[in-house]
Amino acid sequence: xxxxxxxxxxxxxxxxxxxxxxxxxxxxxxxxxxxxxxxxxxxxxxxxxxxxxxxxxxxxxxxxxxxxxxxxxxxxxxxxxxxxxxxxxxxxxxxxxxxxxxxxxxxxxxxxxxxxxxxxxxxxxxxxxxxxxxxxxxxxxxxxxxxxxxxxxxxxxxxxxxxxxxxxxxxxxxxxxxxxxxxxxxxxxxxxxxxxxxxxxxxxxxxxxxxxxxxxxxxxxxxxxxxxxxxxxxxxxxxxxxxxxxxxxxxxxxxxxxxxxxxxxxxxxxxxxxxxxxxxxxxxxxxxxxxxxxxxxxxxxxxxxxxxxxxxxxxxxxxxxxxxxxxxxxxxxxxxxxxxxxxxx
Numbered sequence: 001x002x003x004x005x006x007x008x009x010x011x012x013x014x015x016x017x018x019x020x021x022x023x024x025x026x027x028x029x030x031x032x033x034x035x036x037x038x039x040x041x042x043x044x045x046x047x048x049x050x051x052x053x054x055x056x057x058x059x060x061x062x063x064x065x066x067x068x069x070x071x072x073x074x075x076x077x078x079x080x081x082x083x084x085x086x087x088x089x090x091x092x093x094x095x096x097x098x099x100x101x102x103x104x105x106x107x108x109x110x111x112x113x114x115x116x117x118x119x120x121x122x123x124x125x126x127x128x129x130x131x132x133x134x135x136x137x138x139x140x141x142x143x144x145x146x147x148x149x150x151x152x153x154x155x156x157x158x159x160x161x162x163x164x165x166x167x168x169x170x171x172x173x174x175x176x177x178x179x180x181x182x183x184x185x186x187x188x189x190x191x192x193x194x195x196x197x198x199x200x201x202x203x204x205x206x207x208x209x210x211x212x213x214x215x216x217x218x219x220x221x222x223x224x225x226x227x228x229x230x231x232x233x234x235x236x237x238x239x240x241x242x243x244x245x246x247x248x249x250x251x252x253x254x255x256x257x258x259x260x261x262x263x264x265x266x267x268x269x270x271x272x273x274x275x276x277x278x279x280x281x282x283x284x285x286x287x288x289x290x291x292x293x294x295x296x297x298x299x300x301x302x303x304x305x306x307x308x309x310x311x312x313x314x315x316x317x318x319x320x321x322x323x324x325x326x327x328x329x330x331x332x333x334x335x336x337x338x339x340x341x342x343x344x345x
Contacts, residue, residue, distance in 0.1 A: 019059045019073045020315035022173060022202035026053040026081075031177075031198025035086055038191045039098050042086040052078040056110050056202060058173065060314040065119045066166045066235045066345035067314060072112040072125070077132055080106040084194070090141070099140040099190060106134035106150065110177065110200065112157075117164055127160035129179030129196065140188040148183065155180040162200075169232065169344040171314070172203040206232060206315070206344035212260060213274030213338040219247045219328035220293060224271075224336030226322055233344045234301050234314060242296040243322040243336050246289045252324035253286040254297060255279055256304055260319050260338065270328060271335035275319055280306035295322060301343070314345040 029052045035042030056076035061069045083104045087097040109132050115125035134150035162175025178197040184190070209228040217223055222245035230240025241254060261276025273279075282305060285297045303309045304318065312318060322336040 019057045020204045021055050021057055022204045024054050024202040026051050028201035029199055033084055033194055033196050035194045037088050039088045042088055045085045045087045050080050054078040062234050062314055067117045067164055069114055069116055071114040072110045074111055076109055078108045102137045104135050107132040121164045123162055125160040126157045128154055128157045130154035138185040143188050146185050146187040153181055166345045169206040170203055174201045206342045209339055209341045211337045212340055215337040216271045218334045219326050226336040226339045232341055237301050239299040239301050244294050246293040246324055247326050248289055248291050248293050250289050250325040252289055252295045252322055254282040254322050256318055256320050269333040274321055274338035278306050312343045314343055317342045
């Protein structure tokens with residue numbers, strides 16, 4: 001058993017850090033558009049108001065404050081509702097408009113360069129708005145209607161000021177966003193630009209810790225259980241894990257890895273290893289189970305002892321187990337169930 005854990009701890013771990021997906025608050029994410037063309041202004045038909053709904057992706061890192069830096073990453077999809085519709089009015093108001101312009105099924109993606117977040121949660125980023133899909137239809141007063149696919153069209157980077165707040169395990173972001181899309185209708189030669197501006201608001205909540213993987217019965221006739229009795233918030237620095245249902249007065253310590261796995265009854269053990277990707281051991285916190293068959297430790301969040309050691313970041317998911325000695329009926333060892341834990345800022 002010891003040789004197996006030495007081999008796994010020396011393996012290079014897979015990076016656990018992953019971007020997180022924020023759900024857009026549609027009611028708070030209200031936008032408007034304006035437009036100009038080579039034939040004159042584009043007026044809303046009937047309105048220039050719309051909202052965005054869906055999600056966006058954010059990468060966060062912790063530091064002196066709950067969130068030190070962040071970045072909008074590809075992967076989100078924000079649908080525009082309703083479709084955009086406009087007209088280029090005729091200088092002679094009693095005549096039909098010079099053209100109608102419709103943008104349908106428009107889905108946007110928001111990206112940015114990495115940006116700093118101050119102690120109050122405020123930031124100033126440089127963001128880019130890209131159309132993941134959408135269709136532009138131009139119907140001029142004279143000539144045929146043309147249809148253009150907007151997929152992949154993006155505007156120039158624009159200032160993206162905003163703020164991030166953390167309440168409990170939930171992160172909320174609000175920013176003032178904008179984008180500009182230029183086009184030329186190949187049939188009529190009409191050139192135009194659409195300018196979009198509004199609020200992007202969304203939130204992400206770290207999921208509650210959950211158990212996974214089957215554990216083997218130990219000498220008590222029970223399965224070793226594992227739970228978080230501290231906090232999954234990095235700013236609290238109280239990563240207390242508690243294992244129960246264990247044999248009494250047996251040596252034990254926690255192990256951790258970025259990925260889940262399954263190795264049944266490794267040499268010297270009657271249990272199952274439910275970790276993979278480079279296993280770390282909290283050997284500095286080794287001890288004995290108490291008279292009630294319980295083992296609890298505050299692991300802290302400054303460092304996760306994989307190889308090399310890393311500091312966990314918001315949105316990362318790590319997986320934990322407890323290894324313990326046992327006599328069942330001969331000397332052996334066992335493991336608790338696994339615990340999947342996603343860190344909140």
